[in-house]
Amino acid sequence: MANHRVSGHLVPDAVSGHVALEIANTRAGWGGPSPREYLVSYDALAVWAGDVGLLSTYETRRIRALGSASPRVAQRVLDEVLALRESWYAVATSPWGERPFPRADLDVVGAAAARAVAESRLVPRADSRVLPDGGDLSSAGLRLPANRVALAAYDVLASGDVAHVGRCAGHGCGWLFFDPTHRRHWCIMAICGNRAKARAFAERRRSERRGAERRGAERLGLP
Numbered sequence: 070m071a072n073h074r075v076s077g078h079l080v081p082d083a084v085s086g087h088v089a090l091e092i093a094n095t096r097a098g099w100g101g102p103s104p105r106e107y108l109v110s111y112d113a114l115a116v117w118a119g120d121v122g123l124l125s126t127y128e129t130r131r132i133r134a135l136g137s138a139s140p141r142v143a144q145r146v147l148d149e150v151l152a153l154r155e156s157w158y159a160v161a162t163s164p165w166g167e168r169p170f171p172r173a174d175l176d177v178v179g180a181a182a183a184r185a186v187a188e189s190r191l192v193p194r195a196d197s198r199v200l201p202d203g204g205d206l207s208s209a210g211l212r213l214p215a216n217r218v219a220l221a222a223y224d225v226l227a228s229g230d231v232a233h234v235g236r237c238a239g240h241g242c243g244w245l246f247f248d249p250t251h252r253r254h255w256c257i258m259a260i261c262g263n264r265a266k267a268r269a270f271a272e273r274r275r276s277e278r279r280g281a282e283r284r285g286a287e288r289l290g291l292p
């Protein structure tokens with residue numbers, strides 16, 4: 070968990086190694102009692118999407134202006150992206166190979182990807198793949214970031230990379246990252262890894278202290 074400020078918004082640092090997983094990291098504390106939300110407005114969504122490269126600088130600037138001109142539509146798209154993020158997180162963290170994906174969540178991702186493809190043009194890319202682009206400002210309008218997120222998620226599913234998604238073991242984190250070696254534990258070692266070490270150290274000290282107190286009480290014959 071770490072962040073930086075862009076255009077007046079706090080955005081999470083990109084640590085996952087895969088743009089599709091960055092959307093999961095726009096929330097911290099997955100499954101915990103007090104999650105931290107980065108996508109607090111449509112404008113924050115647009116700035117985040119520009120920061121991770123899902124929108125160009127021009128698209129980000131234009132879509133922020135469009136969003137502030139149509140706040141109700143913008144809010145609907147934000148709600149859609151948050152629901153998509155929820156389902157995508159469930160799919161991406163489903164223990165691959167042990168049980169099927171959560172069907173309803175997979176269908177949410179599928180429907181979002183299908184709509185994104187319908188609003189797309191096919192565009193050749195530098196890696197020789199020809200992929201749907203999620204549309205542009207005139208075809209997708211305010212839904213452009215939603216489309217790009219859905220297509221990025223679908224790309225992870227279609228490529229099989231979903232089998233290599235890791236989840237940070239840090240307390241109150243739950244961020245995702247691409248982990249082909251399956252040996253990474255932390256989103257950021259210097260933050261979640263060190264916090265876990267500090268917690269383990271404190272816990273060890275507490276149990277040592279409790280043990281010493283118990284032994285002291287036994288010597289004195291106390292109950």
Ligand SMILES: [Zn+2]
Pocket residue numbers: 070237238239242243244255256257261
């Ligand atoms: Zn973490």
